Amino acid sequence: MSFRGSGGGILNILEARRVTVSYRRPDGEQFKAVDDVSFDLPPNQAVGLIGESGSGKSTVARLLLGLVAADSGQVIFRGKDVRFAGRDLARYRRQVGVVFQEPFESLNPAMTVRELVGEPLKVQRSGRGTAGSPSSISDVLSLVGIPAALSDRYPGDLSGGQQQRVGIARAIVNDPALLVLDEPTSSLDVSTRAQILNLLQRIKETLSISYLFISHDMETVAHLCDQIYVMYRGRVVEHGRVSDVLDNPLHPYTQALIAARDPHGAGVGTRLLPDLVGSGVTAPAGCVLEPRCPYREESCRNGVVNLSDAGLEHQVACIKFREIAEVRNRSSL
């Protein structure tokens, strides 16, 4: 498997190996936000991480940015275990850019566009310095489509789309190897979203950069990404190439995510996932979806369900996925 990293011959930019991150809740109890998660970010690929609130996708972003530490497991950057401390952390951070969901909230309102984009250059030195990387603030601004006339303006003078372009400029000005995009288009309107998605596509091709694209929106992930990890309650429940996961979703949760957007088209025959009313935060002993799953049975509660191979470069964490696929095939005939 090419994107399985070690042994595949391709050196991944980043690998997460069985990472667990937990938070302490106000009542003192430990809560696993990310539970035994592994993923690979191959060079020049966009990897999508999709999930809803509480899936742990934003904690993965914080982990990659060194904002939280893993309880267990490893994050390996270019073959080297990243320990989030001291000089290593600074060196690592130079290589990883981030774009946030709310562009305005993430920009200092008292700094001009030029100052905002120049700030990372002052704080950190350039990450890669590869050929073709933009060499000046003006180059970066023109790459993200901000007219020179706007470079002395403040964030408050810009539209939402322009603010997000500035956010992207800040993320790429140091020429990082990896961009973490945390819902970069969720707060934008449809017409602006198309501009930003096209821009991200263009930047990926121009700068040969890897993306970890975090989103709750299947359509956006499908558009921009090469492969996709579906997360639910801290665990990866399905992983594969975008075309495989979108056209042949195997996990009932992935199926419900797709059907939610298109109940009468692609979602025909998909059963509703009842809202998990008052589920609390205690994770179920077995499959994480079991309490909501329309296909659940006794055996789903017998211990943690891990990802297993379901096809070429396609893995699913469901013990009943073959049966479910048969039921779905029959109902769509």
Place this chain on the structure above:
Amino acid sequence: MNSLLAVDGLTTEFATPLGPVFGTLNVSFALDRGTRVGIVGESGCGKSTTIRALLGLLPANGRVRQGSANYDGTDLVTVSGKRRRSILASQIGFIPQNPWGSLHPTLRIDRQFRNIFRATDGRSNGDGRDLAKEWLRRVQLPDPDRVLNSFAHQLSGGMAQRVIIAMTMMRDPTLILADEPTTALDSTVAREILEILTALVADSGKTLVVVTHDLAVVRNYCERVMVMYGGRIVEDGAVGDVLRQPAHPYTRALLLALPSTVARGSELQEISGTPPVVTSDGGGCGFAPRCPIVANMCLETAPTLEAISSGARIRHLSRCHFADRVVGS
């Protein structure tokens, strides 16, 4: 003829430090009884302002400058506060984007149901707890007693929105106005809530207006759609007609900007520029600065909302000089 609500020339404006800005401009439409209508558009297009003006819920700096909204013989724009409250209490329901904002933070849910029960059903005795439980079951909350004993902050977003829907339906309104009812919810939960809401509305023959930025919501749950841009309705017709054969360049561009309409990874059709801040109602077409088929006359003469000459099932209106050309393309 049998319209439940007739909005005519509704113009609203907001006082801002930079002078007055229009929220809606000359918005007119009539709602037939028992239909499900979507109002769709981007931030600032006037879609929420339209229904908030009907509800008397404009913010302090906003006001209706012109127009009327005839609901069953009463003009909602000029009606007195007392009469408006009585109409809103018994006949028009409102479902907001943020359910917690409409629930009392320090009263248990059963007290809030009881207050509604007493305000709307003066005749009967009892506290209406059984009725509340019945409605909570109909919005598919499995443990109504637990919900009734909870405070709003103890409910998830999906649960709180179901409680709002139950409270709204219990009053048996004729018209329900929903402002981005599922925008704050996860998509699997959103789907369930929309299925429940539209089924309850259809079963009881109520009229539903859903304001949303999401064309998928309109496509899946509405019969008719009005598209707004720059404070005006730019297109109005049956959902199937409008989404399959848009008659306004803005609607067409919106549809082409969706990732689901192009091959994965290929370039999306961009709409250049940004939506306008409307400070005057003069001049040409509001979409002209961003329009791919703009012509000289668009800059000079504002188009009116007119029926297109195609074989649409219901009236299909477009505010474009070249509507018939857009439909044909």
